[in-house]
Amino acid sequence: MKDDVLIIKYNQETDMPNICFLKGDTKSLLIDCGGGPKMAKCIKNKIIIDPDYILLTHYHWDHSFGAPYYKSNVLSSAFTYNKLKEHKDICINNIDDIISDNLEPLFCKPHLELEYDNIKELNIKLPDEIIESKTLDLGNRIIDIYSVVSPHTEGSLIAYDRNSKYLFIGDADCGYIKGIDFYNDSLKLYKFLNFIINIPFKYIVKGHDDIKTREEYFKEFNNL
Numbered sequence: 001m002k003d004d005v006l007i008i009k010y011n012q013e014t015d016m017p018n019i020c021f022l023k024g025d026t027k028s029l030l031i032d033c034g035g036g037p038k039m040a041k042c043i044k045n046k047i048i049i050d051p052d053y054i055l056l057t058h059y060h061w062d063h064s065f066g067a068p069y070y071k072s073n074v075l076s077s078a079f080t081y082n083k084l085k086e087h088k089d090i091c092i093n094n095i096d097d098i099i100s101d102n103l104e105p106l107f108c109k110p111h112l113e114l115e116y117d118n119i120k121e122l123n124i125k126l127p128d129e130i131i132e133s134k135t136l137d138l139g140n141r142i143i144d145i146y147s148v149v150s151p152h153t154e155g156s157l158i159a160y161d162r163n164s165k166y167l168f169i170g171d172a173d174c175g176y177i178k179g180i181d182f183y184n185d186s187l188k189l190y191k192f193l194n195f196i197i198n199i200p201f202k203y204i205v206k207g208h209d210d211i212k213t214r215e216e217y218f219k220e221f222n223n224l
């Protein structure tokens with residue numbers, strides 16, 4: 001049974017999220033793809049091949065802007081597709097052109113400046129396929145993709161690898177960002193937790209945190 005999970009670890013300085021690579025007998029999947037040329041180079045050095053699929057957990061730049069650097073079939077929610085289209089329709093001459101709470105909040109600006117020596121290099125790739133919940137067969141390795149309610153943003157997708165029992169949630173349990181601050185939405189968080197509690201995962205991978213066991217993860221929410 002194929003159950004290796006390759007995780008390219010998050011980096012707080014650059015804001016690269018955890019990038020996860022799963023390989024089955026016939027196909028491979030990358031969960032999120034980094035935010036630009038430097039992150040993509042770091043990721044491609046580790047995974048060697050272009051994955052067959054890239055799943056975008058949500059539209060934020062650090063998870064999605066790296067897509068043009070891979071020859072992969074990119075999957076996203078309709079909301080993510082539309083958000084990326086909104087970015088693409090803007091004539092981007094400097095980073096401030098995409099800084100807004102509606103696109104990339106101010107929190108992202110210093111990280112975008114680190115990733116792009118010249119923001120005119122930014123070439124947003126629109127996803128190839130819009131999905132909601134879906135089962136992806138990588139060859140003796142089934143990945144369940146779920147569309148979830150998330151306090152972070154609409155259109156969030158999470159992925160569960162039945163073989164390794166890893167659950168990949170991107171930033172889905174984080175608050176939403178306005179300016180440089182994160183805000184919680186306890187009702188949406190409750191709905192999210194109530195959904196994932198029914199998935200038999202043993203380990204959970206968030207976008208910007210260390211891997212946790214199921215027990216460690218739910219313990220954090222005991223006092224909510």
Ligand SMILES: [Zn+2]
Nearest residue numbers: 058060152171
């Ligand atoms: Zn995010």
